Amino acid sequence: MTSSHDRRDLLGRVLGPAGPELGCDECFEHLDRYVEAELAGNDPDAAVPGMSAHLEGCPACHEEHDSLVALLHSQ
Amino acid sequence: MGPVLTLLPGMSETHDPESAAWLASLTAGGYEQDDATRRLHELLLRAARFELSRRRGSLDGAVDLDQLAADAAHDALMKVLAKLDTFRGESRFTTWVYKFALLEAATKVRRRTWRAREVALDADAWTRMPGLDADPAARAETRELIAAVRRGIEEALTPHQRLVLVSTTLEGVPIDVLAERLSSTRGAMYKTLHDARRKLRARLAAQGFELDPDHKEAA
Numbered sequence: 001m002t003s004s005h006d007r008r009d010l011l012g013r014v015l016g017p018a019g020p021e022l023g024c025d026e027c028f029e030h031l032d033r034y035v036e037a038e039l040a041g042n043d044p045d046a047a048v049p050g051m052s053a054h055l056e057g058c059p060a061c062h063e064e065h066d067s068l069v070a071l072l073h074s075q
Numbered sequence: 076m077g078p079v080l081t082l083l084p085g086m087s088e089t090h091d092p093e094s095a096a097w098l099a100s101l102t103a104g105g106y107e108q109d110d111a112t113r114r115l116h117e118l119l120l121r122a123a124r125f126e127l128s129r130r131r132g133s134l135d136g137a138v139d140l141d142q143l144a145a146d147a148a149h150d151a152l153m154k155v156l157a158k159l160d161t162f163r164g165e166s167r168f169t170t171w172v173y174k175f176a177l178l179e180a181a182t183k184v185r186r187r188t189w190r191a192r193e194v195a196l197d198a199d200a201w202t203r204m205p206g207l208d209a210d211p212a213a214r215a216e217t218r219e220l221i222a223a224v225r226r227g228i229e230e231a232l233t234p235h236q237r238l239v240l241v242s243t244t245l246e247g248v249p250i251d252v253l254a255e256r257l258s259s260t261r262g263a264m265y266k267t268l269h270d271a272r273r274k275l276r277a278r279l280a281a282q283g284f285e286l287d288p289d290h291k292e293a294a
Contacts, residue, residue: 007217013244014224015279016272018287023269024250025262031174032166057272058265060185060250067177071125072170 021053027061035068094168101159116152118169122176123147130184138187147179154179185249194248194256220284227275236271243268 022030030048037047045052055062090098100111123144131140155172162171228237242248243264254264279286 004214004217007221010245011220011224014228014240014272015276015286016244016269018276021269023262024265028174028178030165032170036166036170057269058250060181060261064174064177064181067126067129067181068170068174070129071122071173071177074125 016057017053019053020050021057022050023054024058024061027051027054027058031065031068035065035072039069039072090164091167094164097168098159098162115155115172116148118172119151119155119176120144120148122173123151123180126177126180127184130181133188134184143183144180147183148176151175151179182251185252186255189249189252194242194253223279223282223284224275227278231274231278232271236267236274239264239267240271
């Protein structure tokens with residue numbers, strides 16, 4: 001039986017983010033700037049509009065974002 | 076004597092001193108450039124190893140992690156050097172280069188993980204997927220929405236859009252793995268996925284479903 005959380009998660013994956021978003025190539029282009037803004041405590045979405053929506057909709061880019069955050073944190 | 080800092084094409088006065096020194100050394104020629112390239116490779120190798128250590132749980136024990144890290148660092152080095160003149164100093168140089176190593180390592184891990192797994196390149200595979208089935212336990216409006224999504228996938232999407240949407244969102248195929256299997260690019264795959272999602276969202280909105288009350292739908 002599928003739980004309501006699973007169904008919401010599934011619908012979220014299928015339908016993706018609501019707002020305008022970047023593509024994977026633009027995401028990669030701006031990832032360094034976005035993460036530095038994030039770690040500096042600034043508003044990363046003001047720095048790179050559409051990035052957070054893309055990270056929500058693209059698991060691969062989300063993983064790479066998390067890795068860059070973790071790597072910079074580790075130093 | 077430290078590197079002579081001169082403004083190169085694409086290099087702005089806003090570069091922090093460390094980033095400017097990296098750029099100057101990597102384009103200095105001779106021993107200085109060779110040494111900077113070696114140091115850059117070490118940096119990329121560390122980032123690749125970091126990524127592989129985070130992901131080793133998804134790899135089988137037979138994978139040579141040192142070789143995978145070396146391959147990722149080499150590929151990242153080639154890309155960084157080829158794109159050096161596109162670095163605009165909007166982040167530290169080291170942050171900028173790390174993303175290349177992380178991308179190469181992550182892509183190699185995803186491809187290794189899926190190497191032995193079948194990807195059903197079948198636009199109708201979604202009919203066999205769990206989760207979008209009629210679930211009597213779901214609330215009535217959720218059941219209606221799920222049924223409308225199913226119809227949308229079936230009726231509104233092209234076979235290619237259906238394949239990309241179903242593979243990446245229901246089967247969990249990483250987008251770069253799917254791109255490799257379809258001889259395409261990650262950017263093109265995501266564009267197809269994005270278009271399919273927009274088409275489904277527009278159709279559902281026209282049918283009266285309120286998907287994201289806090290968001291205004293994109294045109």
